[in-house]
Amino acid sequence: MSTSGYSEMSTDTREIVGTVDDDGHGGEYVIADITRDGAWISMDVADAAELSDWQ
Numbered sequence: 001m002s003t004s005g006y007s008e009m010s011t012d013t014r015e016i017v018g019t020v021d022d023d024g025h026g027g028e029y030v031i032a033d034i035t036r037d038g039a040w041i042s043m044d045v046a047d048a049a050e051l052s053d054w055q
Contacts, residue, residue, distance in 0.1 A: 020045055 018031045021042075029048040032040035 014033050014035045016031065016033050018029065021028045021030050022045075027045035028042045029045050030040060030042040
């Protein structure tokens with residue numbers, strides 16, 4: 001399912017993760033707060049910014 005990921009624990013016990021979900025037909029970049037139901041967003045991998053662009 002996931003080909004890469006990132007996780008950061010914040011001080012208020014939320015855990016935010018980012019990962020690429022590839023089903024073989026195209027990848028989606030997903031960012032989610034795994035401590036809350038329904039707290040996630042996703043986009044096509046081709047539309048996601050490169051990490052170096054965020055710095």
